[in-house]
Structures are given as structure tokens and as C-alpha cells.
Amino acid sequence: LIIIGERINSTRAGIREAIKAKKPDFLIDEAKKQLACGAQFIDINCAMSATDEVQDIDWTVSVIQSALPGVSICLDSPNPLAIKRALEVYKAGGELFINSITAEEKRMADIAPLALKYDAKLIALTMGAEGMPNSAEDRFAVARSIMLKLSETGFDAKRLYFDPLIRPVSTEPEQAKEVLRSIPMIKSLGANTVCGLSNVSFGLPDRKVINSAFLAMALYAGLDAAILDPTEKQVMSVARASAAILSDDEYCAAYIGAFREGRLV
Amino acid sequence: LIIIGERINSTRAGIREAIKAKKPDFLIDEAKKQLACGAQFIDINCAMSATDEVQDIDWTVSVIQSALPGVSICLDSPNPLAIKRALEVYKAGGELFINSITAEEKRMADIAPLALKYDAKLIALTMGAEGMPNSAEDRFAVARSIMLKLSETGFDAKRLYFDPLIRPVSTEPEQAKEVLRSIPMIKSLGANTVCGLSNVSFGLPDRKVINSAFLAMALYAGLDAAILDPTEKQVMSVARASAAILSDDEYCAAYIGAFREGRLV
Numbered sequence: 001l002i003i004i005g006e007r008i009n010s011t012r013a014g015i016r017e018a019i020k021a022k023k024p025d026f027l028i029d030e031a032k033k034q035l036a037c038g039a040q041f042i043d044i045n046c047a048m049s050a051t052d053e054v055q056d057i058d059w060t061v062s063v064i065q066s067a068l069p070g071v072s073i074c075l076d077s078p079n080p081l082a083i084k085r086a087l088e089v090y091k092a093g094g095e096l097f098i099n100s101i102t103a104e105e106k107r108m109a110d111i112a113p114l115a116l117k118y119d120a121k122l123i124a125l126t127m128g129a130e131g132m133p134n135s136a137e138d139r140f141a142v143a144r145s146i147m148l149k150l151s152e153t154g155f156d157a158k159r160l161y162f163d164p165l166i167r168p169v170s171t172e173p174e175q176a177k178e179v180l181r182s183i184p185m186i187k188s189l190g191a192n193t194v195c196g197l198s199n200v201s202f203g204l205p206d207r208k209v210i211n212s213a214f215l216a217m218a219l220y221a222g223l224d225a226a227i228l229d230p231t232e233k234q235v236m237s238v239a240r241a242s243a244a245i246l247s248d249d250e251y252c253a254a255y256i257g258a259f260r261e262g263r264l265v
Numbered sequence: 266l267i268i269i270g271e272r273i274n275s276t277r278a279g280i281r282e283a284i285k286a287k288k289p290d291f292l293i294d295e296a297k298k299q300l301a302c303g304a305q306f307i308d309i310n311c312a313m314s315a316t317d318e319v320q321d322i323d324w325t326v327s328v329i330q331s332a333l334p335g336v337s338i339c340l341d342s343p344n345p346l347a348i349k350r351a352l353e354v355y356k357a358g359g360e361l362f363i364n365s366i367t368a369e370e371k372r373m374a375d376i377a378p379l380a381l382k383y384d385a386k387l388i389a390l391t392m393g394a395e396g397m398p399n400s401a402e403d404r405f406a407v408a409r410s411i412m413l414k415l416s417e418t419g420f421d422a423k424r425l426y427f428d429p430l431i432r433p434v435s436t437e438p439e440q441a442k443e444v445l446r447s448i449p450m451i452k453s454l455g456a457n458t459v460c461g462l463s464n465v466s467f468g469l470p471d472r473k474v475i476n477s478a479f480l481a482m483a484l485y486a487g488l489d490a491a492i493l494d495p496t497e498k499q500v501m502s503v504a505r506a507s508a509a510i511l512s513d514d515e516y517c518a519a520y521i522g523a524f525r526e527g528r529l530v
Contacts, residue, residue: 210510212478213506216482217507234530238478241474242482259471265471265474
């Protein structure tokens with residue numbers, strides 16, 4: 001499981017204020033904390049600052065990369081201009097995710113060449129012209145269509161991560177099952193899957209319990225990467241236990257190590 | 266999910282001593298505690314007392330049924346004589362599980378008529394003549410063979426619960442995946458599945474984390490019943506979250522109720 005730490009997101013008040021005031025320390029601390037908890041990538045999302053996003057994201061990327069040389073990052077924006085601006089200051093070194101494209105032709109045409117140029121992994125939301133998908137079959141159809149278009153540009157399916165767009169079980173109780181069912185279908189295309197975990201529990205109490213149960217199920221279904229809060233101990237504990245259960249952790253060594261370091265709930 | 270509370274088991278020292286000294290209070294407290302935590306059945310296993318099992322189990326069943334009229338119980342013994350003795354004192358009222366048969370002809374011939382007579386649900390271990398199963402296919406083959414033999418006696422597959430025999434991931438890392446894979450295969454026979462949860466985490470630290478991650482996966486695979494410790498808050502929290510995720514909990518009402526009652530971790 002590739003873990004992408006979600007905490008540097010301007011929907012969070014502290015992050016928004018730190019970006020607005022151009023105070024790097026809080027952002028750097030958030031990045032370090034997530035890496036210490038097991039994140040492999042630091043997601044950077046400045047999209048709440050709306051008009052300022054294009055300016056904010058390059059400053060934020062520079063701050064994180066200067067403080068943590070070689071850190072792997074995930075540039076997270078629906079706006080190709082913001083992605084472009086971030087890449088202008090981006091320093092090669094770690095690995096890179098670009099998050100995201102959809103089936104929208106213009107967005108794909110803008111982003112795919114950049115992903116190729118920077119040798120980035122690319123997240124594609126399974127959102128088609130008709131908007132949000134409902135069934136697993138909808139998700140698969142959008143994924144296949146995106147993959148066909150991308151393959152014309154020479155983009156390797158192995159670097160493609162489809163997000164099947166989980167929605168809250170509190171308001172759309174059938175959607176979690178459809179997302180889970182879509183994972184092996186999408187993987188049969190030769191591509192990977194990624195999930196923004198916390199949406200599943202929106203509107204419910206004790207969200208970590210829902211998030212961790214859903215993560216275990218998604219890992220069994222074959223999920224390759226998750227965007228989550230790695231400081232959430234229960235979610236990370238279940239991620240580690242799931243690796244042991246699915247024999248993705250030889251001799252349970254990582255699980256036992258995490259226990260010894262006090263990282264399990 | 267049908268939850269069978271596992272705590273009245275003479276492998277536990279306190280239970281063994283209470284049975285030996287014929288002190289009912291500790292056993293009754295254990296039963297009440299499990300029911301309060303959400304168990305639907307109370308498992309009664311006296312098999313550690315070896316030669317005394319046949320005497321102990323009827324006393325234990327009487328103690329629990331007298332204190333808790335109408336309680337649903339699970340008679341748990343590899344020994345048909347112990348099951349028979351327990352049924353001699355058993356009072357109809359709640360529901361009944363008999364745990365267990367295997368593919369062994371004699372054990373099946375002894376137990377199946379009792380399960381029919383007492384309208385019990387019957388647990389069958391997927392253990393064939395060659396001993397413990399390895400692949401999901403092994404488990405399926407044993408289950409099908411047991412089901413064919415039982416169908417000759419008129420036993421309804423709907424009352425049959427196959428236990429695919431989970432083994433510790435610490436020593437047999439591939440077995441958990443095989444068990445998970447076997448669940449939908451066995452269910453395709455029209456029968457149910459049950460799992461003795463805690464074996465999966467034997468030999469590992471912080472067993473509740475492994476148990477709860479495995480339970481979430483097994484529920485997604487279609488597990489119908491689990492033998493577990495319902496006083497383990499994390500496992501029960503994940504069981505409740507899983508029901509919400511799999512839309513087996515309308516409006517997440519049971520999950521939200523459990524939160525309000527302080528039952529979630």
C-alpha cells in the first residue's frame with residue numbers, strides 16, 4: 001500500500017492560515033509528522049484559496065521541498081494551471097504523483113504530457129461526462145475510456161492510479177460496495193487503484209472506525225494506494241495488520257516492528 | 266453477522282476453575298457480559314477438562330440456561346457424547362448452534378440427527394480425511410462433500426455453517442487469503458460460513474488489530490457468523506462499522522446508536 005498523507009490541504013483552517021500568512025513552519029511540521037507516521041508521499045492541496053491557488057501551490061511545494069530534500073509529493077489540484085505552476089518550481093529527487101485528471105478531454109490533454117515529462121504517477125478520477133459514477137460498471141467504463149485515450153499519448157498503465165470516488169455511507173449506503181467491487185475490475189485493465197479514504201465516513205461519528213474497516217476491505221479487494229491521515233493511529237494500525245493478513249509483510253516483521261515502536265492502537 | 270461469544274471456554278483458567286469448583290456465578294457473569302456487548306449466542310466449550318467434559322458440559326449448560334432463560338447457545342465440542350449429554354439437559358427457548366462436525370462419517374452420523382431433532386444450526390469444519398485444508402479449493406471440496414452427505418439426511422443447507430479453519434498468519438502467511446477466498450465459494454453452495462476469529466492472530470502482538478482487520482475483510486467476502494470475544498471493543502466496533510459500509514445497517518442507525526452508548530473505540 002502506498003500511503004499519501006492528506007494533511008497539507010487548505011480546507012483545513014490551520015493549513016489555510018499558514019499558506020495565507022506564508023508561514024512555512026506549520027507546513028513543514030505537518031509534512032515531517034506524516035512521514036514519521038509512515039506516509040510515503042505528502043499531498044499538497046491549496047485549492048481552497050480559490051483565486052490564489054496558482055500562486056499558493058508553488059510557494060507551498062518550494063517550502064516542503066526545501067525543508068525535506070528528496071521528499072515524494074503528490075500535487076493535488078483540479079486546475080491544470082496550478083499543476084503547471086507547481087511543476088515550474090518542482091525539484092526532481094523523490095517520486096511524484098499528479099492528482100488528478102478525469103475523462104474531461106481538455107484536462108487530460110493538459111496534464112498527461114506533464115505526467116509523462118516528469119515521470120509522474122497519475123491519478124485519474126473515474127468521473128465521466130455524466131458526472132459521478134454509480135455502479136462498479138460505471139467506474140470501470142470510465143476507467144477504460146480514460147486508459148484508452150491516455151495510451152495514445154504513450155502513458156504506461158502501470159503509472160496510472162484510478163480513484164473510484166468513494167461517497168459517504170451515511171447518505172449513499174450502496175456506494176461503498178460498488179467502489180469495492182470496482183477495484184478488481186479496474187485492476188484487470190493493468191492499472192492501479194487509489195482511494196481518498198475519509199469520504200466514506202463523512203457525516204458519521206467516530207470516523208476512524210469506519211475509515212479503518214473500509215480500508216481493510218479495500219486492501220483485500222486489491223487497493224494499491226490511499227490518500228489518508230497517517231497520524232490516525234487506528235487507520236495505520238489496520239493498514240499494517242492488513243499487510244500481515246494478506247502476506248504482504250514477510251514474517252509479519254513490519255507489523256511486529258510497528259508494535260515495538262508503539263505505533264499500533 | 267451472527268456473533269457467538271467465545272468466552273465460556275475451559276481453555277481459559279478462570280472458566281476452568283469455575284467449572285471444576287461448580288461455582289456458577291463467574292460463568293453467569295461471563296454470559297451476561299457477552300450478551301450486553303452484542304453476542305447473540307453464548308458458546309459453551311468444556312473440552313479442556315478432557316475426561317470430565319461429558320459431565321461438565323451438562324452442568325454448564327444448565328447453569329447458563331437457568332440464569333438466562335431463552336438465551337441462545339452454541340454447544341461446542343468435538344465429542345458427540347458431550348453434545349448428546351448437553352442436549353439431555355438443554356431447554357428449548359432460544360436458538361441453538363451445534364459446533365461441530367467434520368467430514369468424519371461417524372461424527373456426522375452421530376450429530377446430524379441431533380441437529381435435525383433440535384432444529385439447530387450446525388457448524389461443520391472443512392476438515393477432510395487428509396486433515397487440515399490448504400487452498401480455498403480444498404475447503405470448498407470438503408464443504409461440498411459434507412453438504413452432499415448431509416443432504417441425504419434431509420438437513421437444510423440454510424442451517425449449515427462451514428468453518429474454513431483460519432490459521433495464524435504468523436506461521437502460515439498464505440492461509441488467511443485462502444480462507445477469505447473460500448468464503449464466496451462455500452456460499453455458492455447455498456450454505457453459510459462461520460469463523461473462529463482469534464486463530465488468525467495467534468503468536469502476534471496486539472491481536473485485536475489483526476482480528477478486526479481480518480473480520481472486516483471476511484465480512485466483505487460474505488462471512489455470516491463469527492466466534493469471537495464480544496467484550497473486545499475494537500473488534501465489535503469494526504463489526505458495526507462493516508455493517509454500515511456493506512449497507513447492512515439502515516441509515517447507519519445501529520452504528521450511531523453504538524457510538525451514543527459509548528460502545529465504539
